[in-house]
Amino acid sequence: DIQMTQSPSSLSASVGDRVTITCRASQSIRNYLNWYQQKPGKAPTLLIYAASNLESGVPSRFSGSGSGTALTLTISGLQPEDFATYYCQQTYSVLYTFGQGTKLEIK
């Protein structure tokens, strides 16, 4: 199975900051990577698919990049509603695996 490792596991930032979360795969996954946001008590929502494609309705301050074994999610200009937990997910293998999550907290 493909293992996904996110870093950092937690992150403190302020409104207006730019933050980057990295997802590393145990093997190349090309651009077969999605990013999700989850708020407490809620289901996850899709932010970015195929590494860099913004899901419809997602603000443009979210962006994704990378290919191979290291891919990133960047949020430019954090808003109060962005404080949540973020997960990456590989779809290179149908045994879809998620990263362990990155909790973004208000500083």
Next chain:
Amino acid sequence: EMQLVESGGGLVQPGGSLRLSCAASGFTFSNYDMNWVRQAPGKGLEWVSHISSSGSPTYYADSVKGRFTVSRDNAKNSLYLQMNSLRAEDTAVYYCARKKGFGDRDAFDIWGQGTKVTVSS
């Protein structure tokens, strides 16, 4: 509105069984592959199972293989997860999720609200 609604969760003893259901509405269910994803209390997301739009093939995480069975009834717009030989570590909120796209654009774009399963004596 496109929607997924899970049901069937509850408290079950170790070794017991439970069947989860997921009712789809607002889209052509038979056109989409579907998945189950779970989240143990305070933990991250774990993919559990995948079923193709036609019902075959199916795939499972190693942690549930041989114990869980995914199925669907396209005439009823419903997805199911039969869970047998349940263990304490299966305690989680279980989500059904629609997979959109093809190839590198595979992604889970619609999720249900989740149903809670607790395995305890």
